[in-house]
Amino acid sequence: MSAQATAAVADPKADESLKVIQDATCTFCGCVCDDIDLTVKDNHIVEAKRACVLGKAWFLNHKTEDRPSCLVDGQPAPLEAGYDRAAQILVNGKYPIIYGLSDSPCEAQRVAVSIADWVNGTIDTTTSVCHGPSGMAFQGVGEVTCSLGEVINRGDMIIFWGSNPAESHPRHFTKYSLMPKGMFLPNGRKDRTCVLVDVRKTKSAKAADIFVQIKPRADFEGLWTLRALAKGVDLDPVIVKRDTGVELSLWQDLMARMKACKFGVIFFGMGLTMTRGKHANSEALLALTRDMNAFTRFVAKPNRGHGNVTGADNVVSWRTGYPFGVNHSRGYPRFNPGEYTTSDTLANGEADSGMTIACDPMANFSEPARRHLASIPYIALDTKETPTTRAAAVAFTVATYGIHTGGTVYRMDDVPIPLRPSCESPNPSDFEVLSQIERRVKKLVGITS
């Protein structure tokens, strides 16, 4: 839907230069709140009604940067020259990698996967350093899950494990998980029990009825303690306390509450996936969730960080059969986290060219990975200048999805949501840049269709 279609004048008598975009979509985090009213003046957002602190920063700071749309070797260049050079870099590489995409709409993600296919390259998304281990666990255990709408209407026991929504998803509590009055929870928060499990007493603890402070790196042990209690296994209180940092009696009380609830939900975060154990931690949580369905209804959902990281999982899955870390060097897709994931292809010195889209590995990856990325030719697409764009052979400044451009994103519960742009940008969208590069790549590799 175009910006014009949703625009309505806020108060024409007061200020005819104002326009209001109703129900705009915030793409900063995985909550993808689609009820934001944006007030726009002179092509700049001046108000973002209902947005959280992160959403306000997202909308109000996205002015068009005074930077060229394209830089080649650090020098301003015509877009056409950038597209040509980008295509050559990808086609000339023996091990090209394409990475990022969690802050791009699905339409752009789709083109990026195609490019990886044409150049026999590797496609990976920021999922691999986010909930990639959970993606591995989904394949091993399965996912008992639901939409956030069901959480609103049914979730009477909400557990956050290794996740701090008060800082990472500020509207999670009020919009989806704790405060809303639902079909079967007419009293909202009063009808729900909230538990927080974490190694730190984070700002989210204030929202919880019960806080379980486990030992660092003891998530696996804590989850298996609960699995054992669900099955009625006798446990030694001394060993449980030693291994989890939590009294057995507290775990027993938690399990009794979990069995007694009608619809339990575990939202889990990167406290599980980034800590020793990684996919084994997520597997334990998903297995516990599955086990609980012998007693009551229980589901699990990863709290996803970036606005369309869930879309990246979906698009890469329906294009290749796998959610991230997909290699096409043999002409067909192969999936192997630890081998084809970008942290590994860079740190192991295997990739010899690349393209990053809406991500910043030069700031967020390990030193060996950064060093290698700095040593190979790569293309970077981003809305702002970052350490990654600074070191790129070709850097494109692109329009911001959801503010300047439309498209589709997936909320963290896999629900697709349309974007409603509010401003115009002189820069091309990442979809446009990727489409231009793809056209040239196809020509270079001899594909005419």
Next chain:
Amino acid sequence: MSETFILIPGRTSDQGCGISEGKFQEKYQREINSLQVAPGDMTKLGLVAGDRVRLTSESGQVEVSVVVAKAEELPQGMLFIAYGNISSQLMGGDTHGSGMPTSKGIDVELEVLRPSAN
């Protein structure tokens, strides 16, 4: 003198807002360069806010300023820092077959460098 701690990098509101304002802007840089230390550990190490410390992990070394963690937010023996360029320098390149470097729960040695001008 150095002490062993467990470092937890993670998200904060200021870090998230700082990304939108710009990674080279003051807010973001201040947030990712501030190490939160439990009040008890601050006392034990003779630190005051603004002092500089060196963190050394198996894979890297960084120097940062300390701030006092809010009461009860951090247990003693644990440090917190917002995700970013600094915390990532302490990660190793090995992902143990998962694609994910160990980015939380990192063992670090903390060494007090010099007191601030306070």
